[in-house]
Amino acid sequence: MRVALVNYGHPASVAGAEELLPAVRSLTGWAEALARAGAEVSVFQGFREDASFRRRGVDWHLVAGPYAPYLWPWRLPAGMHRRIAAARPEVVHVNSLLYALQVRDLRRRLGGAPVLVVQHHGEGPRPSRLGRILQRRLLAAADGFFFNGPDTAEPWRAAGVLGRRSVVAVAEGSSELEPLGRDEARRRSGVRGEPAILWLGNLDRNKDPLTVLDGLEPVLARRPAARLYLAYRRAALLAEVGRRVASSEVLRRAVTLLGRVPYAELAPLASSADLLVQGSHREGSGYAVLDALACGVVPVVTDIPPFRFLTGGGRAGVLWPPGDAAALTAAVEALLAEPLAPRRRAAREHFDAHLSYDALARQALAAYAELGAARRRPLAGEGGMG
Known part of the structure; x- marks a missing residue:
């Protein structure tokens, strides 16, 4: 199966091609896992310069254009789309539902045969009714959508954007960490x-570290040997x-503020922990949870x-429940009332079976095949722009 992965944006801070792949780690993981699973994989990545190379069984095509940090949704990258069509892929996998116009243009250039999949990355539907109608009409060119589970797709369903197109539950990324x-x-x-106990995430209102501290304080008070480590990048609530922390003798004893931890040091940190605690009210993905599961850390x-x-x-x-410190206390206490070793093993086994890049590749290839079969049996009323 010939698969083209399409990624329009790239970090503006990346200066050269040799720095790009580590900066798009999730895309790299996806591409290499699909190749290991037997697909012929080409990546078409927007960048500041043209370049082509092969790495670990994947053909990379960097296409110069106005892609940093993202492509404006109303701009059509004609040069990239011509190159994708010339590669004659059987599957085209586009990252982000924000690129509805680009998806429609790809379908026009590709014709009717290839499967066209769009992957959700935390974005929401357009706020206006007219914008949502336009999204629906343009995204009707896709055969299906990958979401972090059916509940994550619900706002898009409720907004009427997805129509009757298939929604496939596939995580948007994984973790490369080895325990x-x-x-x-x-x-x-x-x-x-x-x-x-480990915290991985920004210190902000959404991630709610203050509720987490409130919920963990009674746990830490009852267990003098327990410790909580907070690793974070952005720290609006520092x-x-x-x-x-300073207001509580218990927290002063038990809490360590680590600050930013480089990715290369994350595996030792995560593998040292028993529990990951997160207080988010909303998320688009959940990479901290993936990193924890990869290292056999139990997420709370x-x-x-x-x-x-x-x-x-x-x-x-x-x-x-988000914002409920007492519920967090009860959840951690219930977990610590039983041996943690079996729960840690189960966390890693769950990751290997369902969330590793190799698992995602297996799920994606099965979905591509199913969507291809469905494309040969089109839904009445969902063809073309309708």
């Missing part, structure tokens, strides 16, 4: 604690978090659509 043994991980990370996360999907409805973790 380390506990002793080696803790030697490298310096993490201690029984249990060791001052408030600092004041909250809010009951929101992406986290519900990534944890298998809570089977590979524990879910609690």
Whole structure:
């Protein structure tokens, strides 16, 4: 199966082609996993310069144009689309539902045979009724959509944008982290604690670290050996978090603010922890949860659509209502009342079976084949622009 992955935007800070692949880690993981699964994979990536090369079984085509940090939704990248059509793919997989006009143009250039899939990356439908009608008409050119679970797709369904097109539950990305043994991980990370609890995420209102601190304080008070480590990049609430920690003898003893942790150091840190705690009110993906599951860390996360999907409805973790500190306390206490080792093994097994890049590639290839068969049996009233 010949698969073309299409990614229009790229980080503006990336200066050369050699820096690009680490900056689009999720795209790289997808492409290489599809290649390992037997697909012939080409990536068409917007960039500041033209370049073509082959890496780990994947043909990369960087196409120069106004793609940093993203392509404006009303601009048509004619040069890239011509190159995609010339490659004669059997499947075209576009990242982001924001590119409805581009999806329609690709269908026009590709003709009727190839399967055209669009993957959701946290974006929402257009706010205006007219904008949603236009999205629906343009995205009717796609055969199906990949979402982080059916609940994540619901706002798009409710807005009437997806029509009767298929929605496939496939995670938008995965984790490359490999778990380390506990002793080696803790030697490298310096993490201690029984249990060791980890936070991975920005300190902001949405991720709600203050509720998490409120919920964990009773747990930490009852367990003098327990520790909480907060790793974060952006820190709008750092001052408030600092004041909250300083106000409590328990938190001063148990909490360590790590700040930014480079990705290369994340595997030792995550492998040192027993639990991941997240307080998000909304998310588009959930890469911190993926990194935790990859390292066998049990997620204790809010009951929101992406986290519900990534944890298998809570089977590979524990879910609690956003903003409810008492519910977080109860969730962690219930989890710590049983041995953690089996739960940690189950977390990693869930990741391997459902969320690793190789698992995503298997799911995607099966979906491509099913959507191709459905394309040969078109739905009445959903063809063309209608």
